[in-house]
């Protein structure tokens with residue numbers, strides 16, 4: 001049977017992601033991968049899970065095994081009201097929705113808001129899986145320029161002035177992929193712009209709790225509550241495998257997020273949500289975040305030092321104060337995908353940065369580095385090998 005012929009036009013137009021092929025190599029034995037984006041398994045609260053499981057069974061019993069509301073498990077939604085307040089997000093129960101990971105919302109928002117050809121304004125670079133989710137709804141993109149401090153408000157304003165934008169999508173803090181953070185002044189300017197242009201903004205915030213130094217910054221949601229859907233997750237501060245994402249949205253949109261979720265999975269796992277509720281209610285978040293920071297901070301510092309020691313003139317990189325990624329920009333003309341192929345021969349993998357741009361002709365000379373799943377020794381070895389690969393590629397280009 002010709003199964004391909006059965007595919008919906010929408011599905012047939014989807015491309016298998018080239019990055020998947022690259023990352024298959026990254027998973028081969030002996031490879032030091034700076035290419036993934038997983039939290040470190042050492043950061044998971046395995047011990048605590050016994051206690052949480054016990055609490056869930058005692059407190060909720062069969063209710064934790066039962067079908068539940070699409071909006072989310074009540075105790076978790078209520079616990080999230082206080083958690084959101086720590087982010088300056090003023091949430092009421094009816095504004096909080098749970099999904100299977102925050103990824104679930106990126107898809108649901110696409111499904112609810114994007115008609116084929118609609119324009120979404122995104123930072124260049126941006127989160128690859130957000131593009132993948134929105135691509136399924138035939139979104140088009142207007143790219144907002146970024147610099148060392150992330151999204152440039154003037155560029156956002158230009159994009160809004162010159163396009164009919166359905167919504168803006170941004171990751172203001174320790175962005176994936178760049179590790180960059182939008183500073184306070186810019187956040188204020190962005191909140192002002194979206195209110196003036198009366199446009200909706202999706203603030204995707206998985207990483208802000210993982211701050212290793214510097215001051216916490218207010219969310220854009222706290223500055224323009226009516227114009228922002230705040231999307232976050234317990235994946236980076238608890239366990240990604242439980243797939244607990246949440247958002248704070250105006251009810252008029254939340255209603256539709258709920259309707260489309262009913263068609264997808266009725267609701268996210270009640271049991272996992274009950275574990276999430278007990279995790280928040282038990283006061284376990286602050287010590288767990290402290291533990292995660294203790295694991296990640298030395299790795300980030302090791303990577304920054306290794307870059308300083310090994311990368312030649314002509315390269316620059318982000319200096320994040322938290323999160324899981326940093327971003328390297330090489331000289332114009334350098335193709336990081338070619339460097340990738342040299343680096344994997346030295347058993348080091350990373351992700352070429354062009355995959356994070358809506359237009360893959362952009363960001364050819366960039367790469368994303370992840371530091372959470374490697375040791376400090378591996379980081380030193382890997383960055384040295386990477387510097388050699390960069391040098392070899394530069395020689396090849398100069399002799400071509």
Ligand SMILES: Cc1ncc(COP(=O)(O)O)c(C=O)c1O
Nearest residue numbers: 101102103127171176233235245
């Ligand atoms: C920016 C961003 N948004 C969303 C997600 C999805 O996270 P989850 O679905 O585990 O909540 C990630 C995961 O890496 C991410 O980096």
